[in-house]
Amino acid sequence: MSPAAAWDGRDYQARFDALAASGADVHGEVRFLLAFSPSSVLDAGCGTGRVAVELDRRGIEVVGVDVDPSMLATARLRGPSIRFEEADLAGE
Numbered sequence: 001m002s003p004a005a006a007w008d009g010r011d012y013q014a015r016f017d018a019l020a021a022s023g024a025d026v027h028g029e030v031r032f033l034l035a036f037s038p039s040s041v042l043d044a045g046c047g048t049g050r051v052a053v054e055l056d057r058r059g060i061e062v063v064g065v066d067v068d069p070s071m072l073a074t075a076r077l078r079g080p081s082i083r084f085e086e087a088d089l090a091g092e
Contacts, residue, residue, distance in 0.1 A: 009074030013048040049075030
């Protein structure tokens with residue numbers, strides 16, 4: 001994603017919050033991962049930390065990585081004890 005096409009982390013998270021409030025299941029990825037009984041997870045492309053925060057809440061060590069500073073700012077607010085790194089995992 002080019003810097004000009006950056007996301008707004010607050011708006012993005014607000015959409016998921018609204019979905020969760022309406023009763024939508026927003027933690028399918030977490031249930032999938034739990035089936036493997038991980039002790040740690042790298043959340044690549046973590047966005048606002050939706051998955052990372054839920055994994056942390058369940059006692060799993062997690063590191064989130066994303067290229068977008070706005071998404072990471074929201075993630076850090078939502079999961080202050082979680083390590084979030086800004087990096088482009090595609091190497092571009």
